[in-house]
Amino acid sequence: MTVAFYIMAAIAVLGAVMAIALRNVVHAVFSVLLFFSALAGLFILLLAEFIAVVQVLVYIGSVGILMLFAIMLTTKVTGDPTRKLLSRGWAWGGLVSGALLLAFLVPLITQSKSESNSQLSNFNPSVKDLGLTLMDPYFASVGVIALLLTAGLIAAVVAASSASGE
Numbered sequence: 001m002t003v004a005f006y007i008m009a010a011i012a013v014l015g016a017v018m019a020i021a022l023r024n025v026v027h028a029v030f031s032v033l034l035f036f037s038a039l040a041g042l043f044i045l046l047l048a049e050f051i052a053v054v055q056v057l058v059y060i061g062s063v064g065i066l067m068l069f070a071i072m073l074t075t076k077v078t079g080d081p082t083r084k085l086l087s088r089g090w091a092w093g094g095l096v097s098g099a100l101l102l103a104f105l106v107p108l109i110t111q112s113k114s115e116s117n118s119q120l121s122n123f124n125p126s127v128k129d130l131g132l133t134l135m136d137p138y139f140a141s142v143g144v145i146a147l148l149l150t151a152g153l154i155a156a157v158v159a160a161s162s163a164s165g166e
Helices: 002-021 025-045 049-072 086-110 113-120 127-135 139-166
Strands: none
Touching: 002 025, 049 127, 049 139
16 A cells, blocks of 8 residues: 555656646646546545545546647647756745745644544545535536536637637
8 A cells, every 4th residue: 555655656746747847738738637647546545536536537537628628729839948947946946845845744744643533533424415515505606617617618619610710
């Protein structure tokens, strides 16, 4: 189980780094999809199968297809080959990110495990409870967002077909 976690974590980090470093936008999108797939694998290892399925459907399916549609509407999919990948900005960004990571992780690591286990002992959710919690107060909002996303997808298809002269 630990070996599988480290493999999935390494794949996730590799996908995220490749998404940032690649110059070709299509390859970067596929790297993001690799990251999302590894994240779904991590959810499966955490025995959160429902969240893993949602990850696959929403992020890999919907967001991945949306990014590919956006790329189809662009004319230039490769970056400038003279651009430097590493600069002082990367070093400062890495330093600040590392400091923030330590600032958030140190309290979590030092927290007693018995406290967190006692809080989770009474926690027994079901998929039905999760669905009711997420959908009950926001049913109308989710419906409107679904209609807007559908209209946006149709508009993207129409724009792409009219731009190509069909």
